[in-house]
Amino acid sequence: MSVIIDGKKLAKEIRENLKIKCEELKERGIEPKLAVILVGNDKPSQIYVKNKSKACEEIGIKFEEYLLDENITQKELINLIEKLNKDNTIHGILLQSPIPEQLDINEAFRKILPEKDVDGFNPVNVGKLVLNQDTFVSCTPYGIMKMFEAYNIDLTGKNVTIIGRSNIVGKPLIQCCLNKNATVTICHSKTKELKEHTKKADILIVAIGKSKFITEDMVKKDAIVIDVGINRDENGKLTGDVDFENVEKKASFITPVPGGVGPMTIAMLMNNVLKATKNLEIND
Ligand code: NAD
Numbered sequence: 001m002s003v004i005i006d007g008k009k010l011a012k013e014i015r016e017n018l019k020i021k022c023e024e025l026k027e028r029g030i031e032p033k034l035a036v037i038l039v040g041n042d043k044p045s046q047i048y049v050k051n052k053s054k055a056c057e058e059i060g061i062k063f064e065e066y067l068l069d070e071n072i073t074q075k076e077l078i079n080l081i082e083k084l085n086k087d088n089t090i091h092g093i094l095l096q097s098p099i100p101e102q103l104d105i106n107e108a109f110r111k112i113l114p115e116k117d118v119d120g121f122n123p124v125n126v127g128k129l130v131l132n133q134d135t136f137v138s139c140t141p142y143g144i145m146k147m148f149e150a151y152n153i154d155l156t157g158k159n160v161t162i163i164g165r166s167n168i169v170g171k172p173l174i175q176c177c178l179n180k181n182a183t184v185t186i187c188h189s190k191t192k193e194l195k196e197h198t199k200k201a202d203i204l205i206v207a208i209g210k211s212k213f214i215t216e217d218m219v220k221k222d223a224i225v226i227d228v229g230i231n232r233d234e235n236g237k238l239t240g241d242v243d244f245e246n247v248e249k250k251a252s253f254i255t256p257v258p259g260g261v262g263p264m265t266i267a268m269l270m271n272n273v274l275k276a277t278k279n280l281e282i283n284d
Helices: 007-027 043-059 074-086 105-111 123-130 139-150 170-179 194-199 261-283
Strands: 033-039 062-068 092-095 159-163 183-187 203-206 224-227
Touching (some): 007 043, 033 074, 043 062, 043 261, 062 074, 074 092, 074 105, 092 105, 123 170, 139 170, 159 170, 159 194, 183 194
Parallel strands (some): 033 062, 033 092, 159 183
16 A cells, blocks of 8 residues: 555645735735636647636636637747737746647747746756756646655655656656656657566656556556556546556555646646746846
8 A cells, every 4th residue: 555645735735835925925016927828729728728727816826818719820929929028017928738730839938938938848948957957847847846845755866767758747857856866767659668667666757648558567566656647548537647546556655646746737837927926026
């Protein structure tokens, strides 16, 4: 039996603290504001944006949504980003991905001012993370690091295996774990003998997007297992990338889905918006 890492509870505590910080800022006449750009009609994106809006409302962060038609041109998207960059009442800018194929998301992320890039996707902020400098860390990896901190899990010298090399989860996680002195292995769809890598992991972090892909035989006894995946199983039930029921018996710590990494991601976004607000205040 393992300790189940309660991301829901931890995220709630973080949001409560942020609410107090937000009130303090408001008492000083500063109103934190997040601008979110949503392009097209992607249903999951609409749900993610709605959840972010709810979290902002709970904490007291002003939320502005920019809904753009799916046929928008790159120029129109960049013009909006530049307008938001110049608007001093806006502290954080988030471009919800995915965006339609005709648009260049890399250019769009590059155009968001690094100081307002609360998702940590601007190459300047990615570079700062690599150099272990203060920056906006993308929210899912940041949330996972906060979980380790809250449960007193020290990464020093640990073998961490990450599965999935996306720009938003796997790649920034490499740096986050390295910055905490872990020995990091990153696996992906072209990795051979995946099990050899998962079996040696003291900490296994999985971000693939395949329901119950990690089975009990792939996990070392007493490993710490972090499940980033969000999937639906054959019955439409929300599941992670880990076969929780069986892996839970072998792991020392494990995150559930739902109620694990997901709520932490949103809490860290809120944290980044307040960080952006404070940074801009200092620069003014
Ligand atoms: P992605 O969908 O962009 O890419 C999937 C990654 O998995 C790729 O790097 C690929 O190489 C790897 N992969 C695929 N099949 C594999 C296999 N058989 N063996 C080894 N590696 C394999 O990744 P993403 O955007 O990081 O999303 C991954 C999952 O995490 C999805 O389910 C997504 O919904 C979820 N997610 C959750 C949160 C959260 O807050 N909880 C945040 C982001 C993503």
